[in-house]
Amino acid sequence: MTTIRILITLALHHNWSIRQLDVSNAFLHGDLPDEVYMKQPPGFIDAQYPGHVCKLHKSLYGLKQSPRQWFQKLTKFLQISGFIFSKADPSLLIYNNGTSRIFVLIYVDDILVTGNNPDIINSLLQKLNSEFQLKQLGDISLFLGIQVTKTSTGYFLSQPHYATKLLQTSGFANCKPARTPMATPNSKCRSPSSPFEDPTLYRKIAGSLQYLSITRPDIAFATNAACQHMQSPTTAHFQSLKRILRYIKGTSKLGMHITKGSLQLKAYVDADWASDQTDWKSISGHCMFLGNNLVSWSVKKQITVAKSSTEAEYRALSAATSEVLWLRRLLAELQLPQKSPTQIFCDNTSAIALANNPVFHARMKHIEIDYHFISGHLQSGAIGISHISSTDQTADILTKPLSEKRFNILHSKLTIRLPDDQFAGDC
Incomplete structure (x- = not known):
């Protein structure tokens, strides 16, 4: 994709x-x-x-x-x-x-x-x-179920028919819309939830949401969280799944805009340290822009438990570096070579310092491979790592539940919005 x-x-x-x-x-x-x-x-x-x-x-x-x-x-x-x-x-x-x-x-x-x-x-x-x-x-x-519409400014990629069909088949065609795909976490301890009575329905909806996220990165994190419980879903997990469907109900016409502009590649990377209290593993997220166009994104739970937020951010930085290197190879074959280092924006100063520090810290021995991988490509000039404030970190939407205000700010940066006026009535 x-x-x-x-x-x-x-x-x-x-x-x-x-x-x-x-x-x-x-x-x-x-x-x-x-x-x-x-x-x-x-x-x-x-x-x-x-x-x-x-x-x-x-x-x-x-x-x-x-x-x-x-x-x-x-x-x-x-x-x-x-x-x-x-x-x-x-x-x-x-x-x-x-x-x-x-x-x-x-x-x-x-x-x-x-x-x-x-x-x-x-x-x-x-x-x-x-x-x-x-x-x-x-x-x-219409390619692979994705509606591609030519507009005065470029192309508009969306899946309104797929979203509508998903709501109908799951029984949520007339549900009340939600403003965000995921509720902010509650600090109060929750009592254990009973197993969901229809796991097959849960898996069917969760799998369908994965395909919808092809043009909707705003639901990528919530969908990833829902798919982690497909083996044994509970009623609480299904409530979270219903929240995503309610959000889709109010945003089924949204899609991605691809417009003309710069073809310079840039990346944003973030991590949420020990966010899952069941296994204390961290979430990595990154998004890649070609000019103003979002072309790649990822939400993934890290394989091992990170001992610090710096380690979690550094592992996310390593995954983003791999994606950047692949994109640079692909762009070179398309005769769009990146003449300058691809900037990766990270909001963790400790992770940036670790990437640029030739002296390897003793407490980071267990991530030595990631260290040498990033350091080598920094020295070769393929990538550059820049600090960005947490308020401007676009990848934040891919790693954690957000408030409505924060979600809307980052949502606009992903260029996920309604179609242009000239064909809004057709979608």
Whole structure:
């Protein structure tokens, strides 16, 4: 999904059109190099040889080999046409010939094509159409369930239909809206809650919320917290899940805006130390911006218990550094190299001092790998770490429940808002 957002940003920056393609019966095009046999299908059993089996020459839906064989056949065809695999993302194929640049992004049978040479793109589509049953859907509009709308300022990515369907299937279509996806923690001790009577319903809703967070990073933290209890949810956990649904009820039309501007990468990273009182593990969160456009974010519970807030922040900083390095590689392949160090904004001065201090402190011996990893990339000039006040820390929304005022401030920084007036009535 990060690659999709970056590719849309790149196309918008260069005023390229983004063509959307679909392949009919994609898996049936795959060749089978190994011998695979199947029983004769019901209704087509040979009366003379009822005990015989069928030897397959092509893949069928339901075979474990089908997705891989289809992907190999499609990418082999593209490689013959002059495309090469991206080293950062194997679902992206790149064509470079002189000044011509074409990008093909594949997700099973859904394909995006963009580039600076319409003639080469049209020629490629003709070749694909002659080899496969291709549906040309025109400019990008609905990709992987994400509604992509062209506006006067750029693109608007949203999932209003998916959000509405989720509310209907879960029985919350007429619920009272909430102003935030998660309530601020109560200092009073809570009594143990009884197990929730329908764990399957809980898991279904929580899984659906994960897909909705593709265009809604404002629910990422609350959804992550809900998904940690899918094994044995309680009634209290379901109440928290209902709070997210109530928030979606009042914000179903919100989405992400992608606009023109700077293509400089920057990152915000934060951690909430020992926030989970069940296992005392910390939460890491980071968000990456390409100019003003949010392209990547993450909410994750740390694997081990941090002994201090500095350690928790430093582990979050290490995870953010890994994501930044991957994004820099991807942007370089898209011919958007980052000439200056990517700034990572952190609000913990101790973690910043540790990253820049060549003398390793004895109390931090157990995070030595993270220390050398960050320090090495600081010295190479790939990243730079800057201090930011806690009030301006955008990643704060990804690590903890917030008050309504604080939530709304950070919500606006993530560029999550209503669609432009020109098509607000259509969403």
